[in-house]
Amino acid sequence: MAKDVITAPGKDLESFLKELSYDLKRRKVEYLNVGLFNKETEPIGMIEIKGQSSWVVFDVNQIIELARKHKAYGICFLHNHPCASMESPDLTPSQNDFLTLRKIFDIIKDDDMKFLGSWITSNSHLTEILNYYCKNSIKREGELFFSDFDISTFLTLQLRETYDSLTKSNLLQISWFNLFSSYIDRCKLVFNIIRIKY
Numbered sequence: 788m789a790k791d792v793i794t795a796p797g798k799d800l801e802s803f804l805k806e807l808s809y810d811l812k813r814r815k816v817e818y819l820n821v822g823l824f825n826k827e828t829e830p831i832g833m834i835e836i837k838g839q840s841s842w843v844v845f846d847v848n849q850i851i852e853l854a855r856k857h858k859a860y861g862i863c864f865l866h867n868h869p870c871a872s873m874e875s876p877d878l879t880p881s882q883n884d885f886l887t888l889r890k891i892f893d894i895i896k897d898d899d900m901k902f903l904g905s906w907i908t909s910n911s912h913l914t915e916i917l918n919y920y921c922k923n924s925i926k927r928e929g930e931l932f933f934s935d936f937d938i939s940t941f942l943t944l945q946l947r948e949t950y951d952s953l954t955k956s957n958l959l960q961i962s963w964f965n966l967f968s969s970y971i972d973r974c975k976l977v978f979n980i981i982r983i984k985y
Contacts, residue, residue: 791834792823792832792833792834792853792857793832793833793834793835794832794833795822795823795830795831795832795833796810796830797830798829798830799828799829799830800822800824800828800830800861800863800903803822803830803833803863804863804865804906804908804913807820807865807908808865808867808908808911808912808913809911811865811867811908812867812872812908812910812911814867814869815840815869816837816838816839816840816869817838817839817840817841817842817843817866817867817868817869818835818836818837818838818843818866818867819834819835819836819838819843819845819864819865819866820833820834820835820836820864820865820866821833821834821835821836821850821854821862821863821864821865822862822863822864822865822903823854823857823859823861823862824859824860824861824862824863824901824903825859825860825861826860826861828861828903831857831859832857834850834853834854838866840869841868841869842883843866847887847890847891847894848894851891851894851895851898851900854900855898855900859900860899860900860901861900861901861902861903862895862900862901862902862903863902863903863904863905863906864887864891864904864905864906865905865906865907865908866884866906866907866908867907867908867909868907868908868909869909870909870910872910874910875910876909876910876911876912877909878907878909878912878913878914878919879919880907880914880916880919880920884905884907884916885916885920885932886932887905888905888916888917888920888932888933889932889933891905892933892937892940892941896940896941902941902943903943904916904917904943905917915943917933917938917941920932920933921938
């Protein structure tokens with residue numbers, strides 16, 4: 788388990804993920820990279836842990852504690868699924884990926900630290916595990932890993948801030964004009980409005 792925080796690439800979350808994804812493309816074993824971010828979502832450092840051919844062992848509690856010591860405002864997790872350069876990217880989360888995400892949620896749900904996503908990269912492609920989960924209705928033995936409440940609580944910081952900035956007037960316009968989707972910073976945010984109360 789790596790205990791040191793090292794220099795992180797990029798100037799924001801997007802460039803952090805992009806640069807690491809490119810770097811991890813050439814790695815033949817699995818790595819976990821944990822990005823630590825300030826209030827402006829600029830990387831202040833990262834934790835890197837080297838694993839084996841198809842897994843990496845780490846202690847979520849220890850990582851969160853280290854992030855707290857460095858006064859991280861936001862945190863994101865990124866690990867790679869190694870594959871040959873000519874193979875299709877493997878972006879399917881494993882059961883362990885979902886269990887780890889559940890553990891992260893349980894640890895930081897009452898924390899001031901903001902969750903910026905848990906990502907998989909393969910051949911320079913990226914997917915966010917919670918987004919994959921929502922799109923594919925993943926279940927474990929007939930039960931949901933995450934409730935709707937969990938998902939709304941742990942929206943990534945950028946989407947959370949966008950959501951929080953919406954006024955009642957914005958919501959009314961969405962309702963009146965049936966604007967049930969809006970593109971915000973290249974992410975499609977879908978609103979399903981059942982009822983509006985003043």
